Amino acid sequence: MNNSLPTSATPAGTASSRVFDHLRKDLVGGRFVAGEKLAINALKDRYQVGLSPLREALNRLAAYGLLVQENQRGFRVPKLSRDELDDISQMRLEMEGMALERAIANGDSLWEADLLAAAHRLKRADISLDKGEEWEHLHTQFHRTLVAPCGSVWLLRFIEQLHDHFDRYRRLGPKMPTIRQELDEQHHQLVELALQRDAKAARELMDDHIHKSYEVALKRYQDHV
Amino acid sequence: MNNSLPTSATPAGTASSRVFDHLRKDLVGGRFVAGEKLAINALKDRYQVGLSPLREALNRLAAYGLLVQENQRGFRVPKLSRDELDDISQMRLEMEGMALERAIANGDSLWEADLLAAAHRLKRADISLDKGEEWEHLHTQFHRTLVAPCGSVWLLRFIEQLHDHFDRYRRLGPKMPTIRQELDEQHHQLVELALQRDAKAARELMDDHIHKSYEVALKRYQDHV
DNA sequence: GTAGGTTAAAAAATCGATTATCTTGTCTAA
DNA sequence: TTAGACAAGATAATCGATTTTTTAACCTAC
Numbered sequence: 285m286n287n288s289l290p291t292s293a294t295p296a297g298t299a300s301s302r303v304f305d306h307l308r309k310d311l312v313g314g315r316f317v318a319g320e321k322l323a324i325n326a327l328k329d330r331y332q333v334g335l336s337p338l339r340e341a342l343n344r345l346a347a348y349g350l351l352v353q354e355n356q357r358g359f360r361v362p363k364l365s366r367d368e369l370d371d372i373s374q375m376r377l378e379m380e381g382m383a384l385e386r387a388i389a390n391g392d393s394l395w396e397a398d399l400l401a402a403a404h405r406l407k408r409a410d411i412s413l414d415k416g417e418e419w420e421h422l423h424t425q426f427h428r429t430l431v432a433p434c435g436s437v438w439l440l441r442f443i444e445q446l447h448d449h450f451d452r453y454r455r456l457g458p459k460m461p462t463i464r465q466e467l468d469e470q471h472h473q474l475v476e477l478a479l480q481r482d483a484k485a486a487r488e489l490m491d492d493h494i495h496k497s498y499e500v501a502l503k504r505y506q507d508h509v
Numbered sequence: 510m511n512n513s514l515p516t517s518a519t520p521a522g523t524a525s526s527r528v529f530d531h532l533r534k535d536l537v538g539g540r541f542v543a544g545e546k547l548a549i550n551a552l553k554d555r556y557q558v559g560l561s562p563l564r565e566a567l568n569r570l571a572a573y574g575l576l577v578q579e580n581q582r583g584f585r586v587p588k589l590s591r592d593e594l595d596d597i598s599q600m601r602l603e604m605e606g607m608a609l610e611r612a613i614a615n616g617d618s619l620w621e622a623d624l625l626a627a628a629h630r631l632k633r634a635d636i637s638l639d640k641g642e643e644w645e646h647l648h649t650q651f652h653r654t655l656v657a658p659c660g661s662v663w664l665l666r667f668i669e670q671l672h673d674h675f676d677r678y679r680r681l682g683p684k685m686p687t688i689r690q691e692l693d694e695q696h697h698q699l700v701e702l703a704l705q706r707d708a709k710a711a712r713e714l715m716d717d718h719i720h721k722s723y724e725v726a727l728k729r730y731q732d733h734v
Numbered sequence: 735g736t737a738g739g740t741t742a743a744a745a746a747a748t749c750g751a752t753t754a755t756c757t758t759g760t761c762t763a764a
Numbered sequence: 765t766t767a768g769a770c771a772a773g774a775t776a777a778t779c780g781a782t783t784t785t786t787t788a789a790c791c792t793a794c
Contacts, residue, residue, distance in 0.1 A: 298581060299777075300568070300778090323745085325745080333778090334779050334780085335778090337778065341568075343566075343568045343569045346569065347568075349666075357787095372663060435596075436599065438597060438671065441574075442667050446663065549776075558748090560749075561749070738791105738793085740790085740792095741791095742788090743787085743789090746785070748784085749780105749781085749783080751778105752779070753779085758774090760770085760771085761768105763766100763767095763769100
């Protein structure tokens with residue numbers, strides 16, 4: 285069972301790729317302040333790589349949207365804005381809703397098993413001492429599994445990208461255990477509705493789920509400013 | 510009045526960016542064969558740049574999806590497939606339809622003027638001796654203008670990316686003047702419906718437009734294989 | 735006091751050379 | 765004959781140094 289996760293175990297080939305992955309996590313996880321200009325030499329030390337692989341990673345991240353590149357004046361972390369958060373959330377509603385409906389139409393029994401497994405792992409990480417980073421990974425994995433059999437590579441790609449950018453807002457502040465519990469509850473309900481192949485109800489719940497997440501993210505953004 | 514278009518006149522800052530733009534055009538325009546492995550040293554000569562800026566451009570293109578990067582074995586041009594063409598076209602239907610409806614709801618009178626202008630320029634380029642590359646640019650510009658006031662930066666970004674990838678298929682073969690005329694006719698009808706703010710009819714026409722383009726692209730793909 | 739100009743320091747971008755990895759062809763042993 | 769081992773050449777990735785451009789500090793003239 286090889287699902288090719290770029291998790292800790294992977295040697296991850298080139299220095300470029302390693303830095304890319306690491307930087308991506310750090311940017312999504314809010315380890316840099318929005319708007320900040322990146323000091324390349326500092327990054328070189330921080331990630332223990334030379335200039336060339338570092339710059340290649342930065343270029344990839346810029347093309348992905350997690351950095352902005354200004355000709356002749358390096359890279360900076362994109363600013364956050366209410367407008368962008370609204371935009372991203374709106375797009376998530378459209379695209380993940382679409383993907384979920386298709387996934388429910390296409391998903392086979394292997395998908396059902398994967399889904400149950402992903403939900404279970406997520407719950408486990410939640411009950412046990414929350415290691416944060418681990419929960420984040422399982423959470424991403426759960427949502428990925430949910431829409432995986434939607435049949436569109438491009439749709440999945442866009443959703444992934446939106447998630448990364450959404451998380452820049454969601455992960456701004458400290459944990460909010462109360463709301464998280466509510467959202468976690470929805471994860472299980474989503475699995476149930478998916479197994480029952482109730483596309484309509486599942487989509488409605490997904491809409492609500494995204495909307496609640498949006499409210500969390502918005503709160504954090506407003507507190508943060 | 511600086512509208513910062515990266516058109517011909519712009520010196521385009523860094524070598525990286527210049528190569529990126531150039532390579533992107535060449536990849537979309539079918540100047541490389543799908544599946545081909547890129548010989549970096551050859552590219553260095555072809556685009557008259559050193560290794561570092563070239564590699565940075567390649568990394569950006571890979572993140573954008575116009576190249577695939579295999580660790581330790583360089584870059585190659587992505588293969589084409591019927592499945593991907595179907596996927597891209599389906600996504601275009603969803604996303605451009607959505608964008609057009611929103612643009613019609615939001616667009617102001619400046620938009621109307623821009624739209625008329627873009628359509629007119631496109632027609633002009635079409636009547637005059639078709640310089641190919643020029644028509645392509647105006648065509649892209651027209652579709653961009655059409656959906657521009659949709660209000661979602663992310664939606665526009667995804668549409669742009671889908672267009673680029675769609676064009677890898679559409680531009681495989683030689684020109685097909687008969688069908689192009691039909692498609693050009695639709696451009697003008699789209700403008701009319703947009704100005705009349707008839708969202709429903711406009712979306713239907715857009716669906717048809719994308720579907721016809723899809724058929725052209727599919728034909729070319731099949732002839733090409 | 736401020737706009738404009740000059741220059742030194744800092745940072746970004748690029749180059750040329752080196753190192754690591756893959757690929758190919760050849761040889762050997764079963 | 766062929767699977768595997770090995771070496772040589774080709775290619776990718778990375779490093780260290782250089783060049784170019786921006787930034788910041790200072791000065792001068794009005």
